[in-house]
Amino acid sequence: MTHPQFREAAHTRGSRDVLPSSGKMSIGSRSIPSHYFLSPLAGYTHLAFRMAIRELGGLGLATTDLVQASMLLAGKQKSLELVETESDDQPLSVQIFSGKRDELVNAARWLEEHGYQGVDINMGCPMAKVNGSGGGARLMCDTENAQSTVAAVVEAVSIPVTVKMRLGWDADHITAPELAHAFEQVGAAAITLHGRTRQQGFHGAVDLDGIRQTVEAVDHIPVIGNGDVRSPADAQHMKAVTGCDAVAIGRGAMLDPWIFRKLAAITRGKPPTDPTPVEQIDFLVRHFTLMTRQHEEYSCILFRKFAGWYGARLGIPEDLEDRLRRFTTFAEFDSIVAQVHQRHGERETPVPTALVKVPNGPNERW
Ligand SMILES: Cc1cc2nc3c(=O)[nH]c(=O)nc-3n(C[C@H](O)[C@H](O)[C@H](O)COP(=O)(O)O)c2cc1C
Secondary structure, three states, X not given: OOOHHHHHHHHHHHHHHOOOOOOOEEEOOEXXXXXXXXXOOOOOOOHHHHHHHHHHOOOOOEEOOXXXXXXXXXXXXXXXXXXXXXXXXXXXXXXXXXXXXXHHHHHHHHHHHOOOOOEEEEEOXXXXXXXXXXXXXXXXXXXXXXXXXXXXXXXXXXXXXXXXXXXXXXXXXEOHHHHHHHHHHOXXXXXXXXXXXXXXXXXXXXXXXXXXXXXXXXXXXXXXXXXXXXXXXXXXXXXXXXXXXXEEEOHHHHHOOOHHHHHHHHHOOOOOOOOOHHHHHHHHHHHHHHHHHHHHHHHHHHXXXXXXXXXXXXXXXXXXXXXHOOOOOHHHHHHHHHHHXXXXXXXXXXXXXXXXXXXXXXXXXX
């Protein structure tokens, strides 16, 4: 299926990739300190979580949750919160979505004017409300339209424009290689590829061969592989098998926020280390504290969503996890944390993969 011209280019890329990684890479004019990126998870990869992960070390590029271009342009508070950032929250790209080209163009301009250094166009979201208006994965169905949309955004701004997409709409329409090539021609600076189709949603195995074919389809821009990376070994495997330049990790970073630090150690030839229980509890506290900088007391409500995840991850006794789900004051939070320190280990720590909810059921109804 891959055009021969693409295969030749990939062969050269492949041989470059077996060299030990220096750790740094570029996306357009931007220097990125590592080859391991945080993949956006709407509702999870907010400013506080990004900052808490950055402080652990090893993270390359982070991307905001997807932001509806029209809502950003209308100055809606929810969208402004999603793009809220601070000087140490770098390198960062803001991800926008819309089925309307002028909205994407104007949102990209808005971002550049407000000092953001990268814009990512969402072409992977499978949700009906995003696809219904022609945005997200729906854009992948019409190569010409998608290409001219990316071209219009690239022409409108001088910051690097990237695209995140899936392999295609379904198994009969695998368009990622063709699209990646088309986007490179009009100046996209990188492509992130989740190795599933829109039809697959989050089911089935990630198709590493599909990612490899997309790597082969571009001449020089980085392709960032994505999907189901849960451990440093998975990330290294994805890079080795597909030849992708970098790996974006979403749910795996929730499961193990230390994954980037571990990968950085491996890149330097050092053994990766697991966090101690105290470091894990410190991470919980840091995450909450950073959240309060943005949301003040309202963080007590927002943080409840993470109770189950931290409960499982840290083996927090169920009564304390329950309190973490209902607390309303900073003092109560402090008291819960003090008890978590005392009673840590009372409960088995199951692997909390199931705790990041993915849309389920027939995907036409998402
Ligand atoms: C809860 C949730 C929210 C997501 N939100 C976004 C999003 O805002 N933008 C996006 O491009 N992808 C989004 N994704 C897709 C992820 O970035 C990623 O492509 C996918 O989960 C596969 O990678 P992973 O196995 O490392 O999580 C989301 C996935 C999940 C589970």
